[in-house]
């Protein structure tokens with residue numbers, strides 16, 4: 507099969523659906539990496555260029571606030587909305603120069619954070635009016651802590667609104683374990699870490715007539731990296747969910763659902779490959795890339811310790827200036843490079859490395 511040609515810039519609407527369909531066909535998935543500002547955004551696009559692949563770049567709520575600056579008043583999520591919108595414009599402007607296709611997304615949004623998505627959708631609708639496309643490709647709602655009916659009902663309301671501007675919705679069924687961005691699910695009843703295929707069918711029936719959506723179905727996946735043996739991944743849940751939609755609703759495709767794998771950091775390669783086999787097209791990665799950014803920064807600090815104790819004076823002489831060592835760019839670029847390298851590895855793990863033709 508020939509490689510899919512994809513243009514540079516932010517992909518939305520059908521372009522996004524075509525990329526997902528190609529991923530399922532070629533059995534690859536795209537990394538969805540959490541960014542917190544220009545440094546991580548640029549490193550993510552640089553990694554995608556090296557991997558010759560589209561990338562999913564996402565802001566968590568905390569990441570969007572961080573992009574705006576943690577000093578701002580966040581009443582009614584105003585800083586989170588502004589940080590996410592500003593980040594989107596940064597990516598829209600620079601992705602064309604990096605010559606990479608980007609799927610622009612936001613991560614977990616619980617009910618109390620809905621004003622965040624509301625604000626981003628207002629900005630998206632405004633953008634759509636002037637350009638004919640939404641600002642973001644997709645947003646995620648995560649109402650998995652609530653009962654299934656409440657979760658699906660709210661998701662349906664949002665999908666109706668988002669479909670009007672060609673946006674895709676990501677939903678969560680079952681609960682991702684562990685802790686991320688201030689949400690701690692590490693003590694949740696373990697049965698909730700595994701989605702039932704019947705729940706997926708119920709969500710499908712409600713959402714499929716309304717628009718395009720992806721499903722983060724829980725199969726034991728967990729945010730963060732833990733000692734081996736603490737996480738029991740059961741990707742066959744994904745296979746059974748696909749089979750249920752196919753059989754119960756007479757869909758002819760082998761994998762009618764676009765599935766999302768949360769908590770990809772630290773996961774076993776065999777389970778990743780198996781999950782992709784069953785229709786995972788997006789795998790979130792955060793903890794591993796956080797470490798990949800921080801580790802080289804620590805190494806820089808350790809290696810240059812004696813040059814970082816004062817502005818003047820180092821082992822070469824007490825009057826020697828340390829300006830070039832203390833310039834934050836020197837250590838930030840070390841972090842960026844580590845982050846980009848880890849992401850290139852993720853493209854390989856997900857079989858997305860060099861699967862596309864970026865022209």
Ligand SMILES: [Zn+2]
Nearest residue numbers: 682768769790
């Ligand atoms: Zn997640």
